[in-house]
Amino acid sequence: MPSKPAIILKSGRDKSARAKHPWIFSGAIERVSDEIKSGDYGQVLDKQNNFVAWGFYNTDSQIAVRLCSWRAADCDPKQLIKKNLQKAWHQRVNLFDEQTDNCYRLVFAESDHLPGLVVDRYADYLVLQVHSLGMQMMKDYIVDCLRDLMPQLEGVFEKSEPKYLSLEGYKGVSFGVLWGKEPPDLLTVLENNHQYLVDIKNGQKTGLFLDQKSNRxxxxxxxxxxxxxxxFSYTGGFGLEAALSGADQVLNIDSSDACLQIGQQQAELVAQNVDFLKADVSKSLDLLAVENKQFDLIILDPPKYAESAKQIKRAARAYKDLNRRAMKLLPLGGYLATFSCSGAVDRKLFGQIVWSASLEAGADFAILEELHQSADHPVLLSFPESRYLKGLFLQRVS
Incomplete structure (x- = not known):
């Protein structure tokens, strides 16, 4: 037995962890020292008691260990968290100009070696999503570290999703102010030197879909x-950027009245020729086709259609139907930007789905660009699951 409490892997089950994939599933574990409880930080050893990594253990989760470090010296979780937060902060500071962009993802969970932790910046507020038990146990310390990194902070707000925390066996408070002031109902932020209104408390995700920043x-x-x-315009980000860049006409369609109201407030402040329609997108596309309406640029950014591999078949059908409908509204030379945020649908499958939709639409398209999540959502080569957003920018050629 090792001299210190440890998580021992079965013979031959250390390969993935040594390749720096951050998840160890319960089936790979031979035994766990009695001293290690759910939420604890512990060392992972192979069958021969050789060091593999450090991570947070959780007996209630299918992902039994979320790895944070592959250095034997990183035995103190607080020092490791502080170091990784500082590293993430400096990476983002080098990506964005404070004068034009003050909203972005500061921490992207496993990609920043802080598994289960998401931190989004909106001006002088931070929004946390803490979806692993280990990070929940360290939450107060994480807030202290973030306050040290950003002395100008006015508040830190948690907006974790209970459906993910339930998988971790966590039943504590996961919504509300963690430190400082409560965010205002609408907060003004800058993206690409344009003003956006953000509803941190009641909006979807943490307030904005920051992963689409570079694509907008x-x-x-x-x-x-x-x-x-x-x-699926949400508060109209793509449409607002288009209007500010000289579009003749912009129509945003979404099913949420609250989101569209925020979009309308934004448009009144900074743009003209922007309309908002509360409606089902698929039905609206069919109606626009009946009315012989055409658009030169169409953006499709639907919600996640597949939460798991079991839902891929249904999701593929939904993506195909949606893209087929949109393709019929494009003239020759028109552009389509189509996205999927379903991690279960990989880039290759998504391309096949869109190609199939083009056949049914009776049109031919060329790929001008493959689109992806913004750089503040980095993708680790060792963790392909972090590449969840994929998109195609197409032009109708026949």
Whole structure:
């Protein structure tokens, strides 16, 4: 037995962990020292008691160990968390100009070696999603570290999702102010030097879909003089960027009245020629086709259609139907930006689905660009699961 409490892996089950994949599933574990309880930070050893990594253990989760470090010296979880938070902070500071962008993902969980922890910055507020038991146990310390990194902070707010915490066996408080002031109902932030209104407390996710930051900027470059249709618009981010970049007409469609109201407030402040429609997207696309409406640029950014591999077949059908409907509204030379945030649907399958939709639409498309999540959502080569957002920017060629 090892001299210190440890998590011992079965023979031959250390390969993935040594390749720096951050998850160890329960089936790979031979035994766990009695001293190690759920939420504890412990060392992982192979069958021969050789060091493999450090991580947070949880007997209630299918992911039994979430790894944080592959250095034997990183035995103090607080020092490791502080170091990884500082590293993540410096990486983001080098990505964005404070004068034009003050909203971004500061910590992206496993990709920043802080498994289960998401931290999003919105001006002088931080929003946390803490979806692992180990990070929940360290939450107060994490807030202290973040306050040291950002002395100008006005508040830290938690907005964790109970459905993920239930998988971790955590039943504590997961919503509300962790430190400082409560965020205002609508907070003004800057993205790409444009103002956005964010509802941190009641909006979807943490307030904005920050993973689309670079894609909003990229697609705006094709919007001048165009008729733009933004589907599943949320608060209208893609549409607002298009309008500010000279689009002739922008129509945002979403099923949430609250989200569209925020979008309308934004448009009144900074843009013209922006309309909002509360409706089902698929039904609206069919109706627009009946009315012989056409758009020069269409954005499809639907919600996650597949939570797991079991739902892939149904999701593929939904993606195909959605893209087929949109393709019929594009003239020759028109552009389609289509996305999937379903991690279970990989890039290759998504491309096949979109190609199948084009056949049913009776149109041919060329891929101009493959799109992905913004750089503040880094993808680790050792953790392909961190590449969840994929997109295709297409042009109709026949």
């Amino acid at each position: 900027r990229y697609l705006a470059g094709f919007a001048r003089g165009k008729r733009v249709l933004n589907c």
